[in-house]
Amino acid sequence: MFIADEERVTITSALPYIHGVPHLGNMAGSVLPAELLHRYYDVRGTENIFVCGGDVHGTPLELEALERGEDPRDIKDEQTQKVKEAYESLNVDFTIFSDTHSEYNRKQTHDMFEELYCNGLINEKTQNMAYCEDDERFLPDRYIEGECPHCGGLARGDQCDDCGKLVEPKEIENAECQICNGNNIEFRDTDHLFLDLTEFKDEIKAWIKDEKPVPENMEKQILHDLEEAEDRSITRDQDWGFQIPVERANERIEEEDLDVEKLDPEVYDEKVLYVWFDAPIGYIGFTRELFEDSDEWKDHWNTDADIFYSIGKDNAIFHTVIWPTMLLGSRNEEIEYGLPEYEFIQQYLMWEDGAFSKSRNRGIFIDEAVEYYPADYWRFYLAKMLPTDHDTNFSWDDFESEINNVLNDTVGNFVNRTLSLAEQWFDNEVPEADLTEDDREMLEEVEGLVEEYNSKFEERSPKEALDRGLALARAGDRYLSEEEPWNNEDRREETIYVALQIINKLGCTLYPFIPESSEKIMSMLGEDSQIDSEQDLLSEDDLRPVEAGRELGEREILFEKIDVSEQKDKVDTMEEESEEDNVLNIETVSFEEFGEMDIRVGEVLSVEDHPNADRLYKVQIDVGETTLQTCAGLRNHYEAEELEGRKVVVLANLEPAELRGETSECMMLAAEDDSGNVSLLTTDQEMSIGSKIK
CATH class of the missing domain: 3.40.50.620 (HUPs)
Known part of the structure; x- marks a missing residue:
C-alpha cells in the first residue's frame, strides 16, 4: 500500500x-x-x-x-x-x-547510552582482551587480524570478512597487531560495559515473523542470530571515539534513586564507546x-x-x-x-x-x-545486477551488452525516433489526436505497467520495478512498429501523441535509476526537468498527459553504444601490475619524486621520553645546517643511551606533524624484518654531519 x-x-x-x-x-x-x-x-x-x-x-x-x-x-x-x-x-x-564524530551524533549517542544504562540494559564485565607488548596497549577488535577459526578466511577481531561469523579475538589463529604488525600479543583482563541483548528477544522475534522487515532468504539466519545473542561489549581501551558520559549517567542515577550501579570514573573516564x-x-x-x-x-x-x-x-x-x-x-x-x-x-x-x-x-x-562511462550507465547496470538473493558477478561483456542492447537500442532509440518524427512532421509540437479504441488500449497497457512498477517498489523489489520501466520502452517501440506512421499518414497524429505519452511515463519510471537521462527526457518533452517532490507523478488519478499543442524541447541523443575492450584491457593491466608490485612488495615512485627527498647524515644530540606516548622518544638531531626534532617509536628497541651520539640517516624535509602533542620535523630511517626487529640505518664509512644521500 x-x-x-x-x-x-x-x-x-x-x-x-x-x-x-x-x-x-x-x-x-x-x-x-x-x-x-x-x-x-x-x-x-x-x-x-x-x-x-x-x-x-x-x-x-x-x-x-x-x-x-x-x-x-x-x-x-x-x-x-x-x-x-x-x-x-x-x-x-x-x-x-x-x-x-559530529557533535549531533555525540549528543544522540550519549542520550541513548544514558537511557540504556539507567534502564539496566548495560552491565559491567571483565573481559580478556588482546594486548600488544610492543605497543604497550590493548588492541580493540579490528586492531588484530588473523585466520578465522571457522573457515580460515580473514578475521578482523570481531568478525570474519569471508564467512561473516562473529569471532572473538582470542579465537583468531596467527593473530597480528595492526599497529606494529608484530605477533607479541597476550591477553589481559580489562573491565568493559556490555549491552544486554536478551531483554527484547521475544519482541524482536515477533517483529521479524509478523512484520516481515527482512528479505525472506535472510529470515532464518536472523532468527538464529537472535536466538544465540546474549550480550556485546560497547566500550574499548583507546583514545579515538566518544567518551563515556560517566558523570551524566551517575547524576541521573542519584537524582532518580535508580537501582543501578554507578559507573566508576577511574575505570571508564579513560575508555571510549566502541x-x-x-x-x-x-x-x-x-x-x-x-x-x-x-x-x-x-x-x-x-x-x-x-x-x-x-x-x-x-x-x-x-x-x-x-x-x-x-x-x-x-x-x-x-x-x-x-x-x-x-x-x-x-x-x-x-x-x-x-x-x-x-x-x-x-x-x-x-x-x-x-572516468570511463557516464554515471547513468553504471547506475543502470548495477540496478539490473542488484545482488538481492545471491552473490552476482560484474562482467565487462554483460555490461556492454546491457548498455548497447537495452539502454541504447531499446530506451534511447524509442525516445529519439519518436521525438525525431514529432520534429519532422509537427514542427516539434505535440499533435492534436482523435484516439481510437486501439490507442486507448495502448495507454491502458502503459498504465498497467506503471501500476506494476509501483507495486514492485512497494514490494521492495527495485530490480523488478526497473524491468517494468523498461517494458514501457519495449511497448512503445512495438506500438510504433505496428502503427508504421511513416507509411500511414492518416494515423500520424494519434501515433506520435500516444508515443509521447509513453515517453512521459518512461521518463518518470526510470528517474530513480538513471536520473540524469530522465531529466533530459523531461526537458525534451518541454517540461521542467526537476522532479517536484510534492507531486505524485505516477498515481492512478494523475495521468499527467503531455497536452496537445505543447512545444517540445530540443532533442538530444541520450546514450551511445560502447566498446569495453579498451577499458577492460586498461583495468586488467592495472590489476596485473598491482599484483606484480604486491609480489615484490614494492610501491614505485618517480625519479623526480625521489629527488625531492632531502636524505642526509645526522647525529643524535639528545633523547628523552615522549611525555604522552609510551613507545616514543623525543629526539634532537643535528642535520648540518640546523637541529630538527623527531618523535621516534624506538623505546621498545633502543635505550636512550644507545642513541645519543649515533650517526643516523635522516629524511630532513619531512612535512612537520604533531605526534601526541609534540612536533616531529624529520624521520630517522630504519629497517624492520618480519619478526619485528628494528635497526637504524647508517653509512658504512665515517661521513660528516649533513652529507647528502643520493
Whole structure:
C-alpha cells in the first residue's frame, strides 16, 4: 500500500568506512537500493529523507592517522568529503552526508547510552582482551587480524570478512597487531560495559515473523542470530571515539534513586564507546543535524515514521538484532523509537568471480567509474545486477551488452525516433489526436505497467520495478512498429501523441535509476526537468498527459553504444601490475619524486621520553645546517643511551606533524624484518654531519 502523505519516510544505507574510496560492490550492496527508494518516493511526491555519513571511529582511520603521524580528527573531514564526492559522482542524492564524530551524533549517542544504562540494559564485565607488548596497549577488535577459526578466511577481531561469523579475538589463529604488525600479543583482563541483548528477544522475534522487515532468504539466519545473542561489549581501551558520559549517567542515577550501579570514573573516564555502538546511532544523529536539533527530527524516527535501511549481509546481525535492541531500550517519554519498516539486505557484487580489492587494483572504484562511462550507465547496470538473493558477478561483456542492447537500442532509440518524427512532421509540437479504441488500449497497457512498477517498489523489489520501466520502452517501440506512421499518414497524429505519452511515463519510471537521462527526457518533452517532490507523478488519478499543442524541447541523443575492450584491457593491466608490485612488495615512485627527498647524515644530540606516548622518544638531531626534532617509536628497541651520539640517516624535509602533542620535523630511517626487529640505518664509512644521500 502506498504511504500516506502525512507520514514521514526515512531512508538510510550502511555507513561507509572512510578509509579509501568505495568500489562498485559497495554501491550495489548498500547505497544503491536506498538511493533508488529515495528517488522513487520523490517521484511519488512523498516526503522522505536519505541520511548517510562516514563511519569515522573505525580502526582503519586511526591506523592511517598513526601512520601519518596525525590526529584522526585532522583527517576525518578530508576523507569523509572524498567518499561523499565519490558517491555523488554517481548522482547519489543524499539529503545529508555527515560523519559519526559530529557533535549531533555525540549528543544522540550519549542520550541513548544514558537511557540504556539507567534502564539496566548495560552491565559491567571483565573481559580478556588482546594486548600488544610492543605497543604497550590493548588492541580493540579490528586492531588484530588473523585466520578465522571457522573457515580460515580473514578475521578482523570481531568478525570474519569471508564467512561473516562473529569471532572473538582470542579465537583468531596467527593473530597480528595492526599497529606494529608484530605477533607479541597476550591477553589481559580489562573491565568493559556490555549491552544486554536478551531483554527484547521475544519482541524482536515477533517483529521479524509478523512484520516481515527482512528479505525472506535472510529470515532464518536472523532468527538464529537472535536466538544465540546474549550480550556485546560497547566500550574499548583507546583514545579515538566518544567518551563515556560517566558523570551524566551517575547524576541521573542519584537524582532518580535508580537501582543501578554507578559507573566508576577511574575505570571508564579513560575508555571510549566502541565504534559499532555509535555508528548506527549516526542515522539519528545525522537527522538531528539535518533539522538543526529541532523536534522535527523525531517525526522521522518515531513509531509513525516508515524507516528503511539498506545494508550488506555482513551487517545483518547489527541491524536486525543489536540495533533494534538499542532502539527499544532507549525509548522514553520524549520519543518512542520506531523499528524499521524494511531492511534491504544485499548479498555481494563480485568482480568477475573474485572480490574487489583496492590494494590489488581489482575492480572499479567509484571515483574511477565516471572516468570511463557516464554515471547513468553504471547506475543502470548495477540496478539490473542488484545482488538481492545471491552473490552476482560484474562482467565487462554483460555490461556492454546491457548498455548497447537495452539502454541504447531499446530506451534511447524509442525516445529519439519518436521525438525525431514529432520534429519532422509537427514542427516539434505535440499533435492534436482523435484516439481510437486501439490507442486507448495502448495507454491502458502503459498504465498497467506503471501500476506494476509501483507495486514492485512497494514490494521492495527495485530490480523488478526497473524491468517494468523498461517494458514501457519495449511497448512503445512495438506500438510504433505496428502503427508504421511513416507509411500511414492518416494515423500520424494519434501515433506520435500516444508515443509521447509513453515517453512521459518512461521518463518518470526510470528517474530513480538513471536520473540524469530522465531529466533530459523531461526537458525534451518541454517540461521542467526537476522532479517536484510534492507531486505524485505516477498515481492512478494523475495521468499527467503531455497536452496537445505543447512545444517540445530540443532533442538530444541520450546514450551511445560502447566498446569495453579498451577499458577492460586498461583495468586488467592495472590489476596485473598491482599484483606484480604486491609480489615484490614494492610501491614505485618517480625519479623526480625521489629527488625531492632531502636524505642526509645526522647525529643524535639528545633523547628523552615522549611525555604522552609510551613507545616514543623525543629526539634532537643535528642535520648540518640546523637541529630538527623527531618523535621516534624506538623505546621498545633502543635505550636512550644507545642513541645519543649515533650517526643516523635522516629524511630532513619531512612535512612537520604533531605526534601526541609534540612536533616531529624529520624521520630517522630504519629497517624492520618480519619478526619485528628494528635497526637504524647508517653509512658504512665515517661521513660528516649533513652529507647528502643520493
